[in-house]
Amino acid sequence: MRVGVVQFPGSCDEVDALLAAERAVGAGNAELLWHRDRDLKGVDAVVVPGGFSYGDYLRAGAIAALSPAMESVAAFARDGGPVLGICNGFQVLCEAGLLPGTMLMNVGRRFVFRQVELDVVAADTAWTRATRRGQLLSIPAKHQTGRWYAPDETVERLVADDQVVFRYAAGDNYNGSSDGIAGVCNAARNVVGLMPHPEHAVDPLTGSADGLLLFRSPLEAAGVA
Numbered sequence: 657m658r659v660g661v662v663q664f665p666g667s668c669d670e671v672d673a674l675l676a677a678e679r680a681v682g683a684g685n686a687e688l689l690w691h692r693d694r695d696l697k698g699v700d701a702v703v704v705p706g707g708f709s710y711g712d713y714l715r716a717g718a719i720a721a722l723s724p725a726m727e728s729v730a731a732f733a734r735d736g737g738p739v740l741g742i743c744n745g746f747q748v749l750c751e752a753g754l755l756p757g758t759m760l761m762n763v764g765r766r767f768v769f770r771q772v773e774l775d776v777v778a779a780d781t782a783w784t785r786a787t788r789r790g791q792l793l794s795i796p797a798k799h800q801t802g803r804w805y806a807p808d809e810t811v812e813r814l815v816a817d818d819q820v821v822f823r824y825a826a827g828d829n830y831n832g833s834s835d836g837i838a839g840v841c842n843a844a845r846n847v848v849g850l851m852p853h854p855e856h857a858v859d860p861l862t863g864s865a866d867g868l869l870l871f872r873s874p875l876e877a878a879g880v881a
């Protein structure tokens with residue numbers, strides 16, 4: 657399996673995402689995909705990484721969502737390809753209409769950088785197959801515009817359709833996200849976005865290896881794990 661990590665001007669976690677993917681799929685099986693290129697190089701999974709793409713101008717993720725690479729990522733997603741959006745990548749996927757909801761300024765109106773615990777709500781998506789429902793994952797979060805929002809009726813529909821993938825555990829809704837939601841998926845369950853950074857939780861020496869479970873999940877989904 658080969659993983660592509662999209663790189664925008666202003667991305668800052670793309671190399672960590674690439675190294676995390678290589679820990680899961682093997683060295684040399686991940687590569688960066690430049691935002692200006694429509695060619696996804698035949699990868700089997702795509703990660704849209706964290707950072708400050710285009711400086712977060714207009715809205716975080718708004719300009720990156722219009723990039724040539726994201727046109728191809730949208731088509732890849734429509735064809736069922738596994739796509740993971742991490743933090744800024746989650747913002748990009750919401751701006752691109754590939755995931756429901758929108759991202760607002762944190763409720764405390766400050767940049768937050770802390771370890772959080774995620775409760776796995778849906779363990780049957782392309783990026784959570786290596787997890788268990790109810791499992792707690794310790795993963796760092798670092799963002800300013802991380803308050804995921806959707807109208808009540810949309811949240812109710814997502815809950816009913818099991819499209820809520822992660823919630824902040826023990827009610828630790830530090831950024832004010834609707835219903836304490838930390839990550840959601842599309843109806844086809846191949847596109848997942850979350851605000852915390854699994855690529856920064858891939859080694860117990862740095863506090864947690866729980867994030868590797870997300871990068872290993874496409875392998876499980878493909879039956880090659």
Ligand SMILES: NC(=O)CC[C@H](N)C(=O)O
Pocket residue numbers: 705706707708709712716742743744745798799800801802
């Ligand atoms: N760590 C990130 O990806 C940051 C995302 C975005 N720039 C924000 O601050 O909300």
